[in-house]
Amino acid sequence: MSSSDQFGVEIKPQFDLKASFARLALIATVIVMTLVQAMPALARSYDDVVASKFIEIAVYKDFPPYSYRDPQGAEKGIDVELAQHIAKEMNLDLRLRWITPDETLDDDLRNHVWKGHYLGGGIADVMMRVPYDREYSFQTDEFGQVKNDLVHMFAPYQKERWRVGFDQDQIESLETLAVLRYYPVGVETDSLPDIYLLSVFNGQMRNQVKHFPDLMAAFEALSQKEVAALMGMQGQLQWLQVQHPEQKFQLATVALQGLHKLDWDIGLAVHNNYRQLAYALGDVVEAAAKNGVIEKINQKYGVSYLLPDLYKTTQ
Numbered sequence: 001m002s003s004s005d006q007f008g009v010e011i012k013p014q015f016d017l018k019a020s021f022a023r024l025a026l027i028a029t030v031i032v033m034t035l036v037q038a039m040p041a042l043a044r045s046y047d048d049v050v051a052s053k054f055i056e057i058a059v060y061k062d063f064p065p066y067s068y069r070d071p072q073g074a075e076k077g078i079d080v081e082l083a084q085h086i087a088k089e090m091n092l093d094l095r096l097r098w099i100t101p102d103e104t105l106d107d108d109l110r111n112h113v114w115k116g117h118y119l120g121g122g123i124a125d126v127m128m129r130v131p132y133d134r135e136y137s138f139q140t141d142e143f144g145q146v147k148n149d150l151v152h153m154f155a156p157y158q159k160e161r162w163r164v165g166f167d168q169d170q171i172e173s174l175e176t177l178a179v180l181r182y183y184p185v186g187v188e189t190d191s192l193p194d195i196y197l198l199s200v201f202n203g204q205m206r207n208q209v210k211h212f213p214d215l216m217a218a219f220e221a222l223s224q225k226e227v228a229a230l231m232g233m234q235g236q237l238q239w240l241q242v243q244h245p246e247q248k249f250q251l252a253t254v255a256l257q258g259l260h261k262l263d264w265d266i267g268l269a270v271h272n273n274y275r276q277l278a279y280a281l282g283d284v285v286e287a288a289a290k291n292g293v294i295e296k297i298n299q300k301y302g303v304s305y306l307l308p309d310l311y312k313t314t315q
Contacts, residue, residue, distance in 0.1 A: 043114065043271035044125055046280055054093040057083040058112045058124035061098040064216070065239035065301035066129060078235070079128045081297045082157060082288065089284045097124045105130065106147055114150035114271050125270065126281060132156035132267035132308065152272045155285040156265035157294055159306035162193060162256060163234040165241070168248035170228035177201075177254045183228035186210050186218030193231035196259055215240070223247055235303045242302030265308040286311065 049055050059067035059079045067077040075096060087094035102108050111117045112124050130153050139147050166174045171183060180197075181204050187194040189211040197209045212218040215232040219240050222230060230237065234251070241249050256262060268285065270278050288294045295305040 043123060043274055044277075045274050046277040049092070049125055049277060050090075054095050055087055055090065055126070056095040056097055056124045057086070058097040058099050058127040059083060060129060061100055062214075063129075065235060065303060067098075078158070078294075078297050078301055078303065081300075082285075082294060083128065085288060085293060085297075086281060086284050089287075090280065099127075109148055109151050109269060113269050123271070125277065127269045129266055130269040132265040132310070150272045151269050152275060152278055153269045154267055154278050155282040156267040156308035156310050157285050157289055158235075158266045158298070159263055159308050160266055161234040161263040161306065162196075162231065162259065163237050164229060164231045164252045164254055164256075165237045165249055166229040166252055167222050167225070168250055170225065174229070174250075174252040174254055177256065180208060180229055181205050182208075184208050184210050184226065185229045185231060186212055186215075186221055186227040187231050188212060188214050188218065191232070196256070197231060200258055219244070219249075222249070234306075235298075235301075238303050239301050263306070265310070267308075 044052070059077070062068055063077070065076075065078055067075075067079045070076050080096065083096065084094055097112065099108065099112055102111060109127070109130065112127050114123065116123045132153055132155075137148060137151075137153050141147050164174065164177070164180075166183075171179065174180070178201065181201065185197060185205070185208055187197060187209060194209065194211065197205050210218075210221065210227050212221065215230065215236050218227065218230050218232070221227045223244070229252075237251055241247075241251065268278075268281060270281070285294075289307060289311050298305040
């Protein structure tokens, strides 16, 4: 259809075919991206894993001594070597999924175990270093719904414990936690040690607590005499002690009074629909815990192995 302007000249509507195709392509892209984000990431059953001849295991990146890459790029760590052992025992190739922690563990489980990240990438067959704790497994949200009902947490392979380490150049001995009221203490921001030290002794240590992105950064501050002590996981503190023999860094045996939970078991997690896969993984992990395989892995990194409670009751 055409029209005329005020001078009687016929005007034909212009149709830009190239621009129209570009708009259609953009719309199609948006629709596809929306559909991909709306589709749930699919977990794999035991049969699927075996048929594929590989297993994908999620481990945290830059998290020594548990999972990290050394300066040459080699994959290292307690969790990495246990993942390698699991794959070998199941006669599968190992694919590691290196993950960056989100704001909460619930977010990590959603992103890598049962739903997938909103940016895509699918989910892993199994995730390591999750708490083996009934109380956590059945935590509910504000509506009374179990937060992680689509996650099965199982196969504890290591017990972790909170400890305090100190620099003997600055503190001669640490026989009681109260000594730290007079010395700066490094903690990882928003960690349990952070919350604990801010409140212990009715907040008397509040001004001495110094915050860092991780325990590695806190240790660097200790080596520079910016802090005199650290509080964190025993495994990390022991690894730092081994890695830096030149530093007069010692672990204290002080009681952490008022701490709700001094130690806890660490295990694996899979999608709740795939218990058969969990059973197979659990058998491998239990055997490795009982026959000394995991203990030997820990020893390579200078970490004391604490057997999970589950296996103590069955031995």
